[in-house]
Amino acid sequence: MSAESTPEPGIPGPSGSSGSRHRGKGRRRKPRTGARVAAWAAAGIVLLGGTGAGYVYFKLNGNLKSVDIDHALGTDRPTKVDDGSENILVLGSDTRSGDNQQLGGGADDGSARSDTAMIVHVYEGHQSASVVSIPRDTLIDRPDCTDTDGDTYPAASGVMFNSAYSTGGAACAVKTVESLTGIRMDHYLEVDFSGFEKLVDELGGVEVTTTEAISDPDSHLDLPAGTHQLTGEQALGLVRTRHGVGDGSDLGRIQLQQAFIKALVEQVKSVGLFTNPKNLYDLADTATKSVTTDSDLGSVDSLMSWANGLKSISASKMDMVTMPVQYDPADLNRVLLDETKADQVWTALKADKPIPKSATEGTATGQADGVVAP
Template identity: 75%
Template sequence: MSAESTPEPGIPEPGASSPRRRGKGRRRKAPSGRRKALLVTAWTAAGIVVLGGTGAGYLYFKLNGNLRSVDIDQALGGQRRPEKVDNGSENILVLGSDTRSGSNRKLGGGTDDGSARSDTAMVVHVYKGHKKASVVSIPRDTLINRPACTDTHGTAHPAASGVMFNSAYSTGGAACAVKTVESLSGIRMDHYLEVDFSGFQQLIDDLGGVTVTTTKSIADPDSHLHLKAGEHTLTGKQALGLVRTRHGVGDGSDLGRIQLQQAFVKALVDQVKQIGVLSSPKKLFSLADTATKTVTTDSDLGSVNSLMDFADGLKGIGSSHMKMVTMPVRYDPADPNRVIIAKTKAKQVWTALKNDRPIPASATEDTATGQAKGVVSAS
């Protein structure tokens, strides 16, 4: 038996008979309205909090009251988890959620019952010394064996085989998403950050837009994005369209969308690092207010002081010191609208991060990519 065919926890066999959620249509089919990705990184929310958290008294309590947190360690306390690695590094699971309640409802798509999905997931590994980071995107269409977990309300959820990765969040929220990522990677998540749909759009508008360059025109009626080739300062609505778009870019798959998201993140990180030159207290507070309303954190980061300390450890990491990859996958031969983990190569990625080492280039060679690399870049 080859290394690629050796069964591993959390990874279903290609073509296995276990129940799976099958996609309809071909890989290039545009997604339904509810399957919309959004993306923000730890640096975005945390960096803005540092800037806006300079006030005292009322401002501090106002920002502190905005924050929402979930006690993931308590929810998963009685369950088997990877041990924490005491080597000076940190691992953060960053999720984008598309809750359809409240202000998110007017953004369209999905359901109106207040349920939520996770369409974007990244593992952010901050290396010892906090001077550089690696970011691993996990495609939501990846077929996995989801582990049993208990959510933050104490409800137990059974394991499931051959299901999409993003079913973890819709099944058991943040705790089950963390448990699933830890099962796949073998790495303990030190922190959790989640950003909601409408908050992402408002955050970009409060920033004054994010500047990117497109090497070719993008026209996607499903995400309502129309950009000619060239430099653009994206509004919140355009930025949301960019991180959602997949139709007409690359091979039309979710992997191509991830490549657009990764390019946008680099532009966003650089934009946030420049906010320090602003002199308007009102604008800085507006940014901090939006950021703290937008994020949900683990309980360890659930206060302005904690988030400020966390952000202070990230502020030296610019886009040039970030390596962004997609978890190695290949298209499922039984369903081209789904992907399966390339186990040997994925293990290279996770082993490197566990040992606080750079991800080897060989880990992402000859894997499914989405063919959208280079379409968008930071200006």
């Protein structure tokens, strides 16, 4: 069963394609999203190269980090559906330590934020997928949760979605998504800032076409209109930029990131990993150093086996949408869940069906036109 595909957007100029909306009062924060597409990149690299890396399993296995989310969440979760489909929560984090401190800005205090979240639904047969991006600025009711160290945190109302991760880590983020959607997450995958940049460089860059010039000093990005082979640093700037596109919101940035993911997937398929063992090893080494998984995927054998089952999913078979939201009238820097339309998304995924186009019609978009992959 295949998901419906969505036209890829293009990158707008400073004023966007549809003008700018009025922002709420107060100073905007600098962009801190750095890895919204990195986890999908890592998954793509590993899944396409997995079958050739048997001789380095031991080395790569030592690179992986995993968290026991199932133990932290216990049994109070949505029912697991055994119909051949899978749901994966993909997070991008900006841990404020080491290399990530320079890339993300701020103090080297070891703290971490989740600045990206995508629900990846892989349909039965593993030939297609739907990807639902959750805006970090969505105001939600966060459930009480327990982290993987056993520490507990009380529920909170009207907080930003990305506060779940900064409060209770991966387990709290998963529980919040399951509470929001009523869908059980079968797996968890996380990638950081520095890992994303290195992955793109290991691939030799990713080719994208900007429909108009884009310049954003905050994300260190200056691209004229046209086709570009982005380096890791440029790609990181692209997926982080918000002030140079659309209305300057996280929603516009999500559109860019979704289009970049499609370009990235096609680039991974074109680099000939199966025929170049050194490229395969270098990419797998970088990918496994960059990701944190749930404990079920916490070994190279498990990760490779799982990822190998996804390798038939090309960019054309990925339907990418943003969770239906509307701007918060009280603060236009925040968004609120459009519950009626979001229910259409969750109902479709629970039934392993394509997301209907009506689910995203009339919702907030960010007014960005995105990236067009050649």
